[in-house]
Amino acid sequence: MRQTDGQRNLHLTSLSPIWRPPAVAPLDPATEVILRAVIDGKAKPPGSLGRIEELAIQLGMIRHPGEPRGEKAVLLVFAGDHGLVAEGVSQYPSDVTVAMVMTYLAGRASANAFAKANGIDVRVIDIGVASELPVRPGLIDAKVRMGTANAAREPAMTPEQAADALNRGMRIAIGEIKAGADILALGEMGIGNTASSALLAHRLAPASLGDCIGIGAGQDDAGMNRKRAAIEMAAGRSDASAPLDVLAEFGGLEIAGMAGAVLGAALQRRPVIVDGFISSVAALLATRLCPEARGYCVFAHRSAERGHDLVLKALDAKPLLDLGLRLGEGTGALLAVPLVRAAARLLTDVASLDDVLAGRI
Structure with a gap:
């Protein structure tokens, strides 16, 4: 298993005793609304994948603006x-x-x-x-x-x-x-x-x-x-x-x-x-x-x-x-x-219902 140089040398470095919370960006509720609409528009009945849909939305919010x-x-x-x-x-x-x-x-x-x-x-x-x-x-x-x-x-x-x-x-x-x-x-x-x-x-x-x-x-x-x-x-x-x-x-x-x-x-x-x-x-x-x-x-x-x-x-x-x-x-x-892998694929791989009905697949 490969280790990075930084990982191999962790034991050589003494870190500061002063600890402050990192500047983590909160997930954006506006992105959730957009992603929910995307999931609801997939080629399946809305809500039919249950909690996998919720997980897909969370993953999309985490990686926004990129794809999960x-x-x-x-x-x-x-x-x-x-x-x-x-x-x-x-x-x-x-x-x-x-x-x-x-x-x-x-x-x-x-x-x-x-x-x-x-x-x-x-x-x-x-x-x-x-x-x-x-x-x-x-x-x-x-x-x-x-x-x-x-x-x-x-x-x-x-x-x-x-x-x-x-x-x-x-x-x-x-x-x-x-x-x-x-x-x-x-x-x-x-x-x-x-x-x-x-x-x-x-x-x-x-x-x-x-x-x-x-x-x-x-x-x-x-x-x-x-x-x-x-x-x-x-x-x-x-x-x-x-x-x-x-x-x-x-x-x-x-x-x-x-x-x-x-x-x-x-x-x-x-x-x-x-x-x-x-x-x-x-x-x-x-x-x-x-x-x-x-x-x-x-x-x-x-x-x-x-x-x-x-x-x-x-x-x-x-x-x-x-x-x-x-x-x-x-x-x-x-x-x-x-x-988690399947939920990510739901966002990236599943066609929209509009595309299916219009024959764009």
């Missing part, structure tokens, strides 16, 4: 570790994060299989894995630090590190788009990241903390008791509510990277497909930092993870699929890519 395209899609899998794992919030140790990163790079994870089935490139980004990873083709070194600190007992990271992770995710997304990506999809890997996501959802939605805590990768009753206790300890330690402060207090680095990627896609006027609970929390963070970014997000699926519905409600989002998925890795986003 979906040929090249890239999955960005951000990987990072969480100090909260020390509190027993996961049934798996942090070593699994490294093992799964190696599995992605070997092309043998579920995300790789789904990506191959749909002709999608995969990039794996080390933004905060708590181990030094060997140089491997397809691995982008964007490490901010060796995992986050234990958020139950201290801030997960400094505000400067949080800003750095956002900027690195944004730069990676921009680099992929400049290299030809029409669609970005988000994925993640990080043992313990449902705990961090629950804390972010609690503060940023906002929502009841208990309603944001789910089983993650799987927990028995004792494990859930440990997870709830650790998350409650973290929430009680800090009353942070501003988006960047919430990120710094509770983590994680892969969530920050995905949020930055949302902002990078929006800056370049490209759609970004958001996966499940953790990716949606990243999108929520991005939109709390920069509300204009919301229009560039396509929500792939409704996760079975508790808390996802609350995050979707906070984002006023209706996902495309509901398949009972809760794996992460971007698997749901990968399954949604063909729908």
Whole structure:
């Protein structure tokens, strides 16, 4: 997998600790009216393609004044570790994060299989894995630090590190788009990241903390008791509510990277497909930092993870699929890519009814 020079050298550059929201252009409501008329005039009964028509209009608004395209899609899998794992919030140790990163790079994870089935490139980004990873083709070194600190007992990271992770995710997304990506999809890997996501959802939605805590990768009753206790300890330690402060207090680095990627896609006027609970929390963070970014997000699926519905409600989002998925890795986003491609083709390839009736086909 090819990396740009900028991506290969991300780890060499220290970014400014001062973070300001990027100047994302909001989608133009006037364009929506024009595109809806175009879709209604296609050679089909108005509204007969349901939500695909709405998706086509969104894609047209994103790429306006150009035409939407979906040929090249890239999955960005951000990987990072969480100090909260020390509190027993996961049934798996942090070593699994490294093992799964190696599995992605070997092309043998579920995300790789789904990506191959749909002709999608995969990039794996080390933004905060708590181990030094060997140089491997397809691995982008964007490490901010060796995992986050234990958020139950201290801030997960400094505000400067949080800003750095956002900027690195944004730069990676921009680099992929400049290299030809029409669609970005988000994925993640990080043992313990449902705990961090629950804390972010609690503060940023906002929502009841208990309603944001789910089983993650799987927990028995004792494990859930440990997870709830650790998350409650973290929430009680800090009353942070501003988006960047919430990120710094509770983590994680892969969530920050995905949020930055949302902002990078929006800056370049490209759609970004958001996966499940953790990716949606990243999108929520991005939109709390920069509300204009919301229009560039396509929500792939409704996760079975508790808390996802609350995050979707906070984002006023209706996902495309509901398949009972809760794996992460971007698997749901990968399954949604063909729908996004089809919606783009509806705008660009389908004849108008007037042309059909006049014999101009």
